[in-house]
Amino acid sequence: MNRILLYIVIAVIALLPLLPITPAFWITHLNYVGLASLVVLGLVVLTGVSGLTSFGQAAFVGIGAYATAWLTTAMDWSPWLALIVALAITFAAAYILGALTLRLSGHYLPLGTIAWGLSLYYLFGNMAFLGQHDGIAGIQPLDIFGFSLAEGGRIYYLIWVCVLLGLWGTRNLLDSRPGRAIRALKSGQGMAESFGIDTARYKVIVFVYAALLACLSGWIYAHMQRAVSPSPFGLNYGIEYLFMAVVGGASSVWGAVVGAGLILTLKDQLQNVLPAIFGSSSNFELIVFGVLMVLVLQYARDGVWPILARWWQILTPGSTEVRRREAPPQAPALAQRPRPEAGTVVLEVESIRKEFGGLVAVNDISFRLRAGEIMGLIGPNGAGKSTTFNLITGVLKATSGRVRFLKDRLDVLPAREISRLGVGRTFQHVQLLPTMTVLENVALGAHLRRNVGVVSAALHTDRSIEAELLHEAAVQLERVGLADYMYEQAGNLALGQQRILEIARALASDPVLLLLDEPAAGLRYKEKQELAAVLDQLRQEGMSILLVEHDMDFVMNLTDHIVVMDFGTKIAEGRPEEIQTHPAVLEAYLGGIDDDLDIEPAPAAQPSSAQPVTTSGPAAAVAERG
Ligand code: ADP
Numbered sequence: 001m002n003r004i005l006l007y008i009v010i011a012v013i014a015l016l017p018l019l020p021i022t023p024a025f026w027i028t029h030l031n032y033v034g035l036a037s038l039v040v041l042g043l044v045v046l047t048g049v050s051g052l053t054s055f056g057q058a059a060f061v062g063i064g065a066y067a068t069a070w071l072t073t074a075m076d077w078s079p080w081l082a083l084i085v086a087l088a089i090t091f092a093a094a095y096i097l098g099a100l101t102l103r104l105s106g107h108y109l110p111l112g113t114i115a116w117g118l119s120l121y122y123l124f125g126n127m128a129f130l131g132q133h134d135g136i137a138g139i140q141p142l143d144i145f146g147f148s149l150a151e152g153g154r155i156y157y158l159i160w161v162c163v164l165l166g167l168w169g170t171r172n173l174l175d176s177r178p179g180r181a182i183r184a185l186k187s188g189q190g191m192a193e194s195f196g197i198d199t200a201r202y203k204v205i206v207f208v209y210a211a212l213l214a215c216l217s218g219w220i221y222a223h224m225q226r227a228v229s230p231s232p233f234g235l236n237y238g239i240e241y242l243f244m245a246v247v248g249g250a251s252s253v254w255g256a257v258v259g260a261g262l263i264l265t266l267k268d269q270l271q272n273v274l275p276a277i278f279g280s281s282s283n284f285e286l287i288v289f290g291v292l293m294v295l296v297l298q299y300a301r302d303g304v305w306p307i308l309a310r311w312w313q314i315l316t317p318g319s320t321e322v323r324r325r326e327a328p329p330q331a332p333a334l335a336q337r338p339r340p341e342a343g344t345v346v347l348e349v350e351s352i353r354k355e356f357g358g359l360v361a362v363n364d365i366s367f368r369l370r371a372g373e374i375m376g377l378i379g380p381n382g383a384g385k386s387t388t389f390n391l392i393t394g395v396l397k398a399t400s401g402r403v404r405f406l407k408d409r410l411d412v413l414p415a416r417e418i419s420r421l422g423v424g425r426t427f428q429h430v431q432l433l434p435t436m437t438v439l440e441n442v443a444l445g446a447h448l449r450r451n452v453g454v455v456s457a458a459l460h461t462d463r464s465i466e467a468e469l470l471h472e473a474a475v476q477l478e479r480v481g482l483a484d485y486m487y488e489q490a491g492n493l494a495l496g497q498q499r500i501l502e503i504a505r506a507l508a509s510d511p512v513l514l515l516l517d518e519p520a521a522g523l524r525y526k527e528k529q530e531l532a533a534v535l536d537q538l539r540q541e542g543m544s545i546l547l548v549e550h551d552m553d554f555v556m557n558l559t560d561h562i563v564v565m566d567f568g569t570k571i572a573e574g575r576p577e578e579i580q581t582h583p584a585v586l587e588a589y590l591g592g593i594d595d596d597l598d599i600e601p602a603p604a605a606q607p608s609s610a611q612p613v614t615t616s617g618p619a620a621a622v623a624e625r626g
């Protein structure tokens, strides 16, 4: 949202209760909208951004409300002290529930949230000291330094200051190192873990974050209503909060306010209008909501907020952020890990094996890679190359065999730890966060090089570290030639450029060993030459590179050493010129055609090689078999 709109919203919020013409019920209504916005804001992060669906947020509102209700009435505590305790209880409950339920995948997670939403609801209704189904009444109103917030027009300011601070903190959080990790959760864990992101931990973090916002909402609610009972914390309210997030736009923080406002206003209006039409006082609004939900999912998947944002952009052309065109400012370079001396054995793969059921995808493969060397791993499609990559990087567990990287054994470590040791990779099937900028995608690669916690990210005190991370990302983008696309959404790049982006992201992790799975696929001839120059430069800097690639010119010109696989088995190994004339290789690629085909490495300037794929030799044969 741009600044002018933000100031308008803040001014309207600030002035409304002061205007004599504002009806009192508007203020009451806006109080409820604000309280719901806090809960929905948590759901935006949890469900919209991280892809974790929760039907149980109302239960956390209940924990906040009941904790303060009991502590301030039965124990006569100050509400502010009760807030701290309520947040602490919520933290503990969410942490435990999150650790238990977030492991569940697919539909089991929403089902799990329904289960604990119901349990907490019945717990509130059955505990004698919480007043069972009557709840707790006589809760004192809040006051701040003797200034009473008993009136709706006063607690209004507390609510909306909390909402605006929540929006600000959440925006800050999402736009930071932990925020990028959180935004990577939705993409499946493979890629994120390969850059050292502890996905299980971040899932618990967003779950606790959302629960704390819900608790805060419940705390204010209890002191505004002056009484609590179990019904507003039941499952149907949990569903309603989720509904608000979906309608508002679950991937934008402002969607929370829009969704809460729309749904509560609509509900209010429907409760007036529908009984008049149908002549009874049943809850017809639920039916209307159901229909509305179907329409939203059908016609506005991303909710209402993106549509409003687009209208605003059309109304105020040129207001889109111009300052974003420049590279991020200079910042101190990140520390680099020591490089092994040229010639040291960096990677040693010993009889590594992977079976998928009866299929032996990788059949006792061994090879070594030294510092400052580029090794090619080639073979027809399905030969087991990508599987070998996944065994080295910990994405798959080997059936048997060992992988040694400098002093460590990789085959016993998870992907996250392997990344920490200095192994960077790209994926055959590009794994980017398409709605994040190119720069942010690359910065994700530098995740392990600096540490920023959730709290300092939300409070915006991480800016100097953030600047270092973004600067590093910009440097790597410059290096691979994508500097002009820094603020483009990654999903808008051509596929070849997305592969190059993945290389920049891997480089941002400061690797000692780089594994590239078909980096040149989809590149034009000139782009391939530029890529080869970058890889050659990296080799001179002492990087070790393992490369899977189908373009034979590219492989033969660039690599020092080649391993050839076919049907999971290593069939040849040697220098490029040895491989080109190796009978087993010709057999594998050309199916036994006994013809000494010319697969000489073509000099770069030779016009005949100015084709993306050679029309004769192994590459053509591979293309046929693939
Ligand atoms: P390459 O990268 O050389 O083209 P892969 O390593 O992707 O080959 O695949 C090797 C073989 O293993 C193929 O036959 C493929 O179908 C099989 N394979 C790969 N991944 C899996 C998996 N997760 N489950 C079952 N089979 C797999």
Ligand code: MG
Binding pocket: 385, 386, 387, 428
């Ligand atoms: Mg592959």
